[in-house]
């Protein structure tokens with residue numbers, strides 16, 4: 001992508017081709033700094049170390065990941081070395097990138113898909129050699145059998161496993177009170193498994209926190225996440241009373257629940273962590289570096305905090321039906337939704353980078369492959385019309401899936417000038 005960078009470096013967003021994805025670097029930095037500092041503050045309030053693990057799935061870029069870890073952020077009060085990946089490709093490419101740059105920012109990787117089956121175990125084993133700490137996800141007793149059958153990974157250490165706890169989202173993981181969970185832990189404590197596998201900790205992700213509408217709701221869900229992993233650790237101790245739970249990592253988080261750390265009143269949370277937790281707390285999240293309308297809908301962030309948007313162009317207008325045509329169709333916006341109606345909110349380019357109040361006038365009401373239909377939020381006669389050829393920003397519903405539609409992202413400063421191009425490690 002050096003060609004793209006040399007072609008567009010110094011251009012302003014108005015001069016960029018559309019549709020494209022734009023990252024506002026100042027906002028990205030601010031979002032990363034805020035999260036790191038909120039974790040640091042919680043750690044100080046609880047007077048216990050609390051680790052932060054950054055999920056890189058939203059942007060899948062090396063430069064974005066390093067910022068999530070705290071590099072190049074003058075106001076960040078801590079650095080972390082731990083990440084979560086959603087594909088093995090993200091891990092491999094990030095490690096290749098940091099090797100090429102002679103950096104060692106990342107030394108701890110968790111792969112958040114429970115996939116200990118024969119197709120993947122050799123790949124997981126290879127990766128274990130490349131990083132000091134590597135955790136695989138397990139949520140099935142057969143995963144343990146498969147790891148035992150394979151033997152120790154290429155690192156020569158034991159398999160370090162996160163056990164995925166299901167908190168009611170019914171995606172991956174096991175509920176702590178399920179018979180499958182108990183069988184898994186019993187098997188984990190048997191001597192032949194212990195020879196090759198060791199528990200790193202328990203992991204919960206409150207995916208349902210995305211339907212919260214207030215920050216207080218998300219704080220309650222953060223506490224539920226903590227209680228879930230803590231109960232899971234207690235079950236392990238009941239199965240193996242010799243087990244030292246204080247060494248276990250209890251990992252919690254999603255962007256909405258982690259955002260609740262912004263609340264000033266954390267007294268109940270602090271009490272839970274300091275009085276009840278039997279392992280070491282870790283917080284993980286990913287989308288917070290970008291944000292999107294789904295996050296705005298949780299009541300934890302404002303629309304002007306989004307650090308990325310799709311750049312589109314008005315192509316035609318149909319006054320008699322009160323609609324405009326744009327090139328922001330499903331291929332650039334996806335069909336993701338939230339309680340905020342439509343497939344994206346349109347924002348004037350003059351406002352999107354610097355304003356703290358967006359005048360929401362248009363939204364993307366319908367999408368087909370390349371066509372987007374814009375409708376006024378109020379009515380046609382009260383709305384500032386957009387001339388054909390006008391470029392505008394669309395705040396996406398779901399940044400992770402929207403960004404996956406673009407081969408690269410233009411990074412701009414607060415004046416809207418392109419300073420860089422970030423290339424994601426997409427697909428598999």
Ligand SMILES: Cc1ncc(COP(=O)(O)O)c(C=O)c1O
Nearest residue numbers: 055112205254255256285286287
């Ligand atoms: C297993 C897991 N952990 C963590 C995350 C990060 O969540 P968020 O993007 O809400 O921070 C995700 C996101 O989908 C996930 O699937």
